[in-house]
Amino acid sequence: MNRVAVIDYGMGNLHSVAKAVEHVGDNLQVSVTADEKTMLNADRIIFPGVGAMRDCMGEIKRLGIDDMLRRLVEDRPVFGICVGMQALMQHSEENGGVDCIGLFEGNVVRFPKDMVGEDGDHLKVPHMGWNEVKQTGTHPMWNNIEDNSRFYFVHSYFVTPTSHDDVVGESAYPETFTAALAKKNVFAVQFHPEKSQTVGLQLYKNFLEWDGCV
Amino acid sequence: MTLAKRIIPCLDCENGRVVKGVQFVDIRDAGDPVEIAKRYCDQGADEITFLDITASHEGRQTTIDTVRDIAGQVFIPLTVGGGIRTLQDIRDMLNAGADKVAINTSAVYNPDFVREAADKFGSQCIVVAIDAKKVSGEGEPDKWEIFTHGGRNPTGLDAVEWAKKMVANGAGEILLTSMDRDGTKDGFDLALNRAISEAVSVPLIASGGVGNLQHLVEGITEGKADAVLAASIFHFGEYSIPEAKEYMAGKGIVVR
Numbered sequence: 064m065n066r067v068a069v070i071d072y073g074m075g076n077l078h079s080v081a082k083a084v085e086h087v088g089d090n091l092q093v094s095v096t097a098d099e100k101t102m103l104n105a106d107r108i109i110f111p112g113v114g115a116m117r118d119c120m121g122e123i124k125r126l127g128i129d130d131m132l133r134r135l136v137e138d139r140p141v142f143g144i145c146v147g148m149q150a151l152m153q154h155s156e157e158n159g160g161v162d163c164i165g166l167f168e169g170n171v172v173r174f175p176k177d178m179v180g181e182d183g184d185h186l187k188v189p190h191m192g193w194n195e196v197k198q199t200g201t202h203p204m205w206n207n208i209e210d211n212s213r214f215y216f217v218h219s220y221f222v223t224p225t226s227h228d229d230v231v232g233e234s235a236y237p238e239t240f241t242a243a244l245a246k247k248n249v250f251a252v253q254f255h256p257e258k259s260q261t262v263g264l265q266l267y268k269n270f271l272e273w274d275g276c277v
Numbered sequence: 278m279t280l281a282k283r284i285i286p287c288l289d290c291e292n293g294r295v296v297k298g299v300q301f302v303d304i305r306d307a308g309d310p311v312e313i314a315k316r317y318c319d320q321g322a323d324e325i326t327f328l329d330i331t332a333s334h335e336g337r338q339t340t341i342d343t344v345r346d347i348a349g350q351v352f353i354p355l356t357v358g359g360g361i362r363t364l365q366d367i368r369d370m371l372n373a374g375a376d377k378v379a380i381n382t383s384a385v386y387n388p389d390f391v392r393e394a395a396d397k398f399g400s401q402c403i404v405v406a407i408d409a410k411k412v413s414g415e416g417e418p419d420k421w422e423i424f425t426h427g428g429r430n431p432t433g434l435d436a437v438e439w440a441k442k443m444v445a446n447g448a449g450e451i452l453l454t455s456m457d458r459d460g461t462k463d464g465f466d467l468a469l470n471r472a473i474s475e476a477v478s479v480p481l482i483a484s485g486g487v488g489n490l491q492h493l494v495e496g497i498t499e500g501k502a503d504a505v506l507a508a509s510i511f512h513f514g515e516y517s518i519p520e521a522k523e524y525m526a527g528k529g530i531v532v533r
Contacts, residue, residue, distance in 0.1 A: 074398075079374050082349050113371070114399040146399075176478070181279065187480040187503055189401050189449055193323055193533040195278040213281060213533050215323075215354060217376075217401045217449075235278035258354045258376060260318065 065271055068105035069095045070132075070147075072122040074114040080144065083257035084109070087268040097126050107270065108135050110251075112146030116171070116220075117158035119146055129164045136166060136248050140275040143251030145218060148244065151251055152222050167244055167251075169224035180237055189219040190236045196243065196254065200231035204243075204250045204269045212262040214242075214254035221253060248275035281533045282497050283323035283504035284521055285482060286511045288313055289330045290359075293343055295512065296330070308512075311346045317511070318351040320518040323533055325351060326452070326482075326506060328379065328406075329359025330427060341373045348374020358406055358452070367394055371402065379452055381406040382425045385432055388446055395447025400479075405448040409436035409469060410456040421469050428456040436469065437476050444477045451477060452506070455485040462488025462509075470500030482506050490516055490524040497530055 065088060069081050081093045094101050102108065110132065112119055123129050132151075135141060143151050155161045155171035163171070178186040193213040198205050221240040224230060232243025232252065244251045250270070256263035288295045288310045295310050314325045327344060344357050357370045358379025367378050384391050384405050395403045408428055413420035421436035440451055453473055455466035465483045474481040483502035487493060487510055496505045510516050522532045 078345075078372065079348055079352075079376070082374070083352055086352070113402065115396060118397065184501065185475070185478075186280075188478055189480070190280065191401070191450065191480050192283050192503070193281045197278065211278070216280075217354070219400065219449075233278075236280060239278075255354075255376075257352060260352050264352060 064090055064092055065107070066092045066105045067094070067107045067109060067271070068102045069093065069109045069111060070102065070128060071095045071097050072119065072126055072128055074112060074119050074122065074146070077111055079257045080109055080111045083264060084267050084271070087264050088271045091271070097128065099127075099131065102131055102135060105139070107139060108132075108141040109144065109270075110141060110147040110151070111144040112148075112150055114146060115158055116146065116149065116155045116161045116163070119150055120161050120163060123150060123164070132164060132166065139248060140270065140273050141249045142270050143244075143249065144257075145253060145255055148251035148253055149220060149222055151244075151249065152224070155220060157220055166249060167222070167224055167229055167246060168226060169222060171220045171222050173220050174236065178237060186237060189217055191217045194234045194236065194254075196232045196234050198231065199233050200245065202231050202245050202250065203273045204245070204266060205231070206269050208262055208265050208269075214252075214256065214259040214262060216254045218253060279531045281323070281531045282525070284493065284518060284525075284532070285324045285326050285504055285506040286317045286322050286518070287326040287328060287484070287506050287508045289328050289508060290340075290343065291330060293340055310343055311350060313512070314347045314355075315350050317518060318353050321522060321533065322353060322518050323504070324354040324356065326356045326358070326379070341369055344370060344373040344375055356404055356452075358404070362390075364394060364397055367398055367402075371398065377402045377404050377450070379404040379406040381408065384443060385423060385425050385434065388442065391443055391446040391448055395449070400447045400449035403448055404450045404452050404482075405440075405443040406452040406454070407436060407440060407443075407473075408454045408456050411466070411469070419468055419472065421472075424456055428459070437472050440473045440477050444479050448479060450480045450482065452482045452484060458486025459484070461486050464488060464492040465496045465500050465502075465505075467495060467500040470496060470502050474501035474503075480504065490521050493521055494525055494528045494530060497525070498528070
């Protein structure tokens with residue numbers, strides 16, 4: 064039995080994550096939960112996130128999920144998604160500035176205003192839609208996923224890790240930004256694998272097979 | 278690495294069935310929303326939009342069960358609109374598996390609702406749906422007005438100003454439907470789309486009037502839309518999603 068805990072801190076759309084995981088795995092027990100015991104009993108942790116950072120971090124701290132995550136990453140794989148990835152950084156400039164969990168060194172910043180694309184058109188924010196992800200580091204999570212595959216993004220903020228060693232995937236809008244981070248037992252992505260059809264489902268499949276600590 | 282332009286089939290639903298109104302009046306049945314959504318996902322649609330077109334008019338909530346069924350089988354983004362009036366409505370839809378909600382009438386009656394919703398759930402899941410109709414006459418500068426209730430009720434609101442206000446209030450995306458073109462198959466109102474796309478900082482989905490694949494191309498190249506939405510050309514098998522993508526790619530548009 065592969066026990067997967069999808070951490071629920073009340074910020075939407077976790078069932079899509081759970082359904083995608085259930086879709087690709089056998090002999091699974093997927094729990095959408097904030098229960099301490101369930102998280103500690105899980106073999107793998109998914110840390111998703113949707114919404115405004117101030118509210119997310121408020122709930123994460125209120126439920127003690129920040130401390131719990133620091134403990135969980137010690138001995139099992141953790142998969143951060145979108146705002147979940149951003150919450151793993153030290154600080155976000157969203158909502159006037161919010162301190163985050165700090166598992167990765169670096170911050171979360173907004174796409175600048177007045178970005179212009181190759182065709183001269185004004186680029187919109189949020190960065191919304193299917194963009195290519197270049198795999199900048201080898202990682203078991205990229206197994207069977209073609210380099211430069213398109214994943215679904217929707218975000219106005221992106222992470223700026225201090226150490227480039229943590230970066231395993233990049234995209235561009237129009238400047239290059241970090242799309243995937245990895246360190247020890249943690250793999251985190253800015254895009255939504257549960258909304259990225261075949262390649263996204265493959266990423267979840269890889270997570271179910273990944274035992275952490277590359 | 279370039280962001281692809283999106284093709285979004287739209288399921289206009291009533292009583293759990295996909296329908297497509299011609300000018301929102303003459304409605305034809307095009308089948309089961311779950312099956313259709315799944316088919317589009319398999320074909321390579323970039324997103325699915327599910328609109329309960331009568332929700333606003335008859336006070337009906339969009340069927341949460343249908344949303345849950347779709348979300349359980351398609352692993353691409355799902356936007357749900359129709360009858361979204363309260364923060365609880367939004368939470369219900371997100372919990373059922375929707376990624377975004379489209380707010381239309383409620384935004385007109387209470388613009389602060391969009392601000393509250395964006396503050397609570399983040400702009401990325403708040404789409405403001407705008408139904409606009411041209412009100413300027415021949416020889417006058419272009420002017421479009423917002424209509425509610427499936428195009429029945431004028432509001433006196435200027436469409437471009439309204440779009441800017443909604444974005445200032447936190448809308449993460451605009452779904453723009455030309456009421457003059459909807460159901461006509463004459464193509465998007467390109468001037469309307471361009472006017473709004475260039476006035477706002479967020480992505481614009483063009484809707485209303487698609488009759489052929491060249492219309493999709495024009496929506497992006499001339500209407501400056503970031504995504505194009507269509508229903509009947511896909512529902513009735515006139516064109517498939519792969520055909521649409523191949524055609525657009527042939528015209529130099531980046532697609533997935």
